[in-house]
Amino acid sequence: MSASFVPKSDFLSVLMERGYIHQCSDFEGVDAKAKAGELIAYIGFDCTASSLHVGSLVQIMMLRWLQKTGGKPVPLMGGGTTRVGDPSGKDESRRMLSLDDIEANKTSIKQVFSKFLTFGEGRTDAVMPDNAEWLTALNYIDFLRDVGRHFSVNRMLSMDSVKMRLERDQELSFIEFNYMCLQAYDFAELYRRYGCLLQMGGSDQWGNIVTGIDLGRRMGAPQLYALTSPLLTTASGAKMGKTAAGAVWLNADMLPVYDYWQYWRNTEDADVGRFLKLFTDLPMDEIRRLEALAGAEINEAKKILATEATAMLHGREQAMAASETARKTFEEGELATSLPTVEIAAGELADGIGVLNAFVKVGLVPSTGEARRQVKSGGLRVNDAVVSDERAQLTNADLTGGVIKLSFGKKKHILLAPR
RNA sequence: GGGGGAAUGUCCCGAGCGGCAAAGGGGGCGGACUGUAAAUCCGCUGGCUAUGCCUUCGCAGGUUCGAGUCCUGCUUCCCCCA
Numbered sequence: 001m002s003a004s005f006v007p008k009s010d011f012l013s014v015l016m017e018r019g020y021i022h023q024c025s026d027f028e029g030v031d032a033k034a035k036a037g038e039l040i041a042y043i044g045f046d047c048t049a050s051s052l053h054v055g056s057l058v059q060i061m062m063l064r065w066l067q068k069t070g071g072k073p074v075p076l077m078g079g080g081t082t083r084v085g086d087p088s089g090k091d092e093s094r095r096m097l098s099l100d101d102i103e104a105n106k107t108s109i110k111q112v113f114s115k116f117l118t119f120g121e122g123r124t125d126a127v128m129p130d131n132a133e134w135l136t137a138l139n140y141i142d143f144l145r146d147v148g149r150h151f152s153v154n155r156m157l158s159m160d161s162v163k164m165r166l167e168r169d170q171e172l173s174f175i176e177f178n179y180m181c182l183q184a185y186d187f188a189e190l191y192r193r194y195g196c197l198l199q200m201g202g203s204d205q206w207g208n209i210v211t212g213i214d215l216g217r218r219m220g221a222p223q224l225y226a227l228t229s230p231l232l233t234t235a236s237g238a239k240m241g242k243t244a245a246g247a248v249w250l251n252a253d254m255l256p257v258y259d260y261w262q263y264w265r266n267t268e269d270a271d272v273g274r275f276l277k278l279f280t281d282l283p284m285d286e287i288r289r290l291e292a293l294a295g296a297e298i299n300e301a302k303k304i305l306a307t308e309a310t311a312m313l314h315g316r317e318q319a320m321a322a323s324e325t326a327r328k329t330f331e332e333g334e335l336a337t338s339l340p341t342v343e344i345a346a347g348e349l350a351d352g353i354g355v356l357n358a359f360v361k362v363g364l365v366p367s368t369g370e371a372r373r374q375v376k377s378g379g380l381r382v383n384d385a386v387v388s389d390e391r392a393q394l395t396n397a398d399l400t401g402g403v404i405k406l407s408f409g410k411k412k413h414i415l416l417a418p419r
Numbered sequence: 420g421g422g423g424g425a426a427u428g429u430c431c432c433g434a435g436c437g438g439c440a441a442a443g444g445g446g447g448c449g450g451a452c453u454g455u456a457a458a459u460c461c462g463c464u465g466g467c468u469a470u471g472c473c474u475u476c477g478c479a480g481g482u483u484c485g486a487g488u489c490c491u492g493c494u495u496c497c498c499c500c501a
Contacts, residue, residue, distance in 0.1 A: 270457075299456080367465090369467080377448090378450055408448095
């Protein structure tokens with residue numbers, strides 16, 4: 001980032017101040033467009049899964065700030081590119097998604113965007129096109145003639161991502177080599193359709209975005225711009241968005257609100273300030289105050305981070321409920337009825353069910369073998385009492401207030417209720 | 420087309436004289452310590468109706484009391500020559 005540059009637009013001021021920016025092709029240019037209220041920007045999203053996860057949140061937030069500062073955000077669904085399958089994840093035979101799957105994923109993903117952006121027909125309202133709209137209509141010969149001639153292979157070969165692969169003798173498939181052409185074409189097409197001037201994305205997208213700018217110029221678009229965000233890792237170097245249980249999904253049906261809240265609550269100390277800036281709307285003054293908290297006090301900042309981030313996605317009411325459940329569970333050690341509950345046939349419980357199987361049944365551990373191991377290391381508890389006998393049975397006698405509380409480790413609790 | 424390598428515990432990397440549920444890492448999980456953090460230390464890291472049974476080393480056959488290990492064929496990937 002150019003050290004001397006001082007933005008005049010709200011958009012760049014916010015992004016710079018909050019740490020969203022890694023590189024920008026032309027700060028002054030973007031700044032001027034934003035200042036004039038003419039900035040329309042897009043970010044591409046895969047629709048390989050029915051939900052985005054935390055890893056995409058920085059991108060979503062950039063679109064959100066764009067809208068809040070007077071620009072028009074364009075989240076682009078990669079419905080067309082998804083059909084090809086992104087080859088850069090080098091694990092070979094990635095399954096091809098059916099068109100129905102892709103369509104379903106798009107619908108599901110759009111729900112998330114509507115939490116962060118306002119869609120509509122207005123000047124700053126977001127629109128969500130799908131690159132399948134133009135990519136699938138392409139004819140190979142026409143594409144080569146109209147678009148392909150603008151790509152310089154010499155130039156493509158000189159790009160870092162390509163150069164690296166060639167130097168290491170790693171295979172670079174033709175389809176992968178073409179992927180950037182399709183993405184570049186998206187940019188040109190979005191300019192044509194929406195007057196989109198800026199493409200944003202993660203820092204790994206820089207090369208692809210710049211290729212798009214280049215193509216735009218050759219195809220007669222005005223100057224286009226690139227802006228990338230830093231690749232996010234936690235302070236200890238782990239990738240964001242992955243936990244033991246899998247990805248931190250944004251859709252509530254794939255990750256319960258409580259778990260989402262917990263994800264943020266468990267942020268490392270060193271990340272609190274950075275995350276508050278990136279993942280909440282809190283004013284900077286407030287954030288500066290929170291990140292100055294030291295020692296155990298920083299837990300207050302983490303709770304605020306969790307509640308704010310959750311509220312943005314799932315609504316304030318749900319966020320408060322998650323916060324309250326956590327408070328009861330951790331600070332009062334009391335049984336909160338809002339913990340996830342799994343039902344069991346009343347008769348089954350009356351007959352007695354093995355502890356190990358009970359833990360497997362509610363999904364806290366994957367197998368009885370794992371349950372057995374956890375008993376040995378003291379990781380399982382029933383009604384807060386450590387399980388020491390793996391042969392123990394759970395019966396109606398274990399019901400406390402109509403349920404049995406099963407805990408795995410300190411943080412994972414599930415209630416077992418007879419039905 | 421010719422020659423030479425490689426594929427191992429369904430997260431990854433990676434050892435493996437014919438007796439192997441298979442060394443060692445990383446990652447992950449649990450425990451201790453804390454603050455629901457980090458760091459550190461300890462334990463665990465195929466499945467089950469479990470003093471036993473079943474399934475794992477690219478795929479399919481074969482040799483053998485016994486195969487990840489030896490043989491044959493196949494698949495995929497890499498390297499060298501053409």
